[in-house]
Amino acid sequence: MTPDNEVRFRACLDDVAAYKPGRPPARTDGRPTYKLSSNENPYPPLPGVLAAATEAAAQMNRYPDMGCVELLEALSARFGVPVSDLAVGTGSVALLYHLLQATVSEGDEVVYAWRSFEAYPIAVQLTGATSVQVPLTADARHDFKAMEAAITERTKVVLVCTPNNPTGPVVRRNELLAFLDVVPSNVLVVVDEAYREFVRETEVVDGVELYRERPNVLVLRTFSKAYGLAGFRVGYAIGHPEVVGAIRKCALPFGVSYVAQAAAIASLAVEEELLERVDALVVERARVVGALRAAGWDVPESETNFVWLELGDDTVKFAEAVQAEGVSVRPFPGDGVRVTIGESEANDLFLGVARAWRQ
Numbered sequence: 001m002t003p004d005n006e007v008r009f010r011a012c013l014d015d016v017a018a019y020k021p022g023r024p025p026a027r028t029d030g031r032p033t034y035k036l037s038s039n040e041n042p043y044p045p046l047p048g049v050l051a052a053a054t055e056a057a058a059q060m061n062r063y064p065d066m067g068c069v070e071l072l073e074a075l076s077a078r079f080g081v082p083v084s085d086l087a088v089g090t091g092s093v094a095l096l097y098h099l100l101q102a103t104v105s106e107g108d109e110v111v112y113a114w115r116s117f118e119a120y121p122i123a124v125q126l127t128g129a130t131s132v133q134v135p136l137t138a139d140a141r142h143d144f145k146a147m148e149a150a151i152t153e154r155t156k157v158v159l160v161c162t163p164n165n166p167t168g169p170v171v172r173r174n175e176l177l178a179f180l181d182v183v184p185s186n187v188l189v190v191v192d193e194a195y196r197e198f199v200r201e202t203e204v205v206d207g208v209e210l211y212r213e214r215p216n217v218l219v220l221r222t223f224s225k226a227y228g229l230a231g232f233r234v235g236y237a238i239g240h241p242e243v244v245g246a247i248r249k250c251a252l253p254f255g256v257s258y259v260a261q262a263a264a265i266a267s268l269a270v271e272e273e274l275l276e277r278v279d280a281l282v283v284e285r286a287r288v289v290g291a292l293r294a295a296g297w298d299v300p301e302s303e304t305n306f307v308w309l310e311l312g313d314d315t316v317k318f319a320e321a322v323q324a325e326g327v328s329v330r331p332f333p334g335d336g337v338r339v340t341i342g343e344s345e346a347n348d349l350f351l352g353v354a355r356a357w358r359q
């Protein structure tokens with residue numbers, strides 16, 4: 001019991017595990033170090049994007065445009081969706097927090113696959129709602145039959161991560177359509193497509209296509225990964241105006257900085273060049289996956305900028321072995337290790353450890 005003279009917090013905070021960011025690489029005897037623990041884009045900013053952000057920084061004494069008008073208009077033109085169907089936030093994870101704040105509280109349930117994005121359980125728990133985690137299939141995909149069975153009268157939101165972080169596979173169009181056909185229309189289905197630009201599988205679901213016909217679908221995307229703006233925190237949501245309006249009500253005023261807005265707008269203007277970099281990362285992904293499989297690793301299909309190694313009890317030991325080479329990766333103790341596709345020298349250092357591990 002809390003003594004009378006101590007500050008009182010909401011009970012749902014009691015078991016909230018703090019979000020663990022990917023570790024920076026440890027220094028090793030002057031050799032270069034690499035960070036493959038946060039699914040960041042290894043390319044530095046394009047000059048035009050950097051120039052736009054630098055110019056915007058000169059206005060740091062002013063609040064940014066709270067309505068993000070220019071960025072919303074650019075996104076509207078890019079995706080062919082009305083501005084009323086768009087919201088921007090400080091990363092797509094912020095939009096997820098706002099959305100959950102707008103929809104669920106004590107007594108409500110949020111269904112999602114597990115293992116998936118590590119922010120989901122935290123975001124749900126902070127609202128006081130209950131997470132209902134549905135195990136992935138043996139090949140690390142969403143199990144929609146089991147997710148359907150997990151839906152109850154208390155379910156208000158379902159989170160679908162495609163491609164799935166940290167395992168890599170996508171949700172296919174026919175799978176999600178069949179699922180949406182059985183989900184009650186008053187349950188919101190959030191399609192988290194943070195890695196959408198890295199997908200090459202043709203049967204993949206496209207959340208933006210889907211939302212046009214389904215009022216209970218909300219799409220989350222981000223400038224953090226393919227567009228290389230992780231440090232500026234800009235994500236966007238596409239959904240029907242009632243859903244987007246609820247998100248906007250929960251957003252912090254002036255959240256997305258002027259610098260971030262300028263960089264995002266400039267990135268859309270040079271999208272072709274940025275997506276060429278994504279193509280190069282996809283080629284590198286194929287090289288890494290091929291090398292791992294040749295070394296005897298059973299790697300799930302990755303449609304993202306990372307690969308997943310199921311290591312069970314060896315997870316932490318493996319992560320430490322890679323760290324000893326100056327490369328940080330992301331261990332999920334007892335489960336597996338997620339390794340971002342980064343600079344080829346970094347990928348080679350990781351592959352060296354992975355090959356040796358199998359011998």
Ligand SMILES: Cc1ncc(COP(=O)(O)O)c(C=O)c1O
Nearest residue numbers: 091092093117165194222224235
């Ligand atoms: C599946 C997924 N969704 C959302 C995010 C959040 O991205 P951001 O908040 O940087 O837009 C991430 C970041 O790692 C992610 O992996």
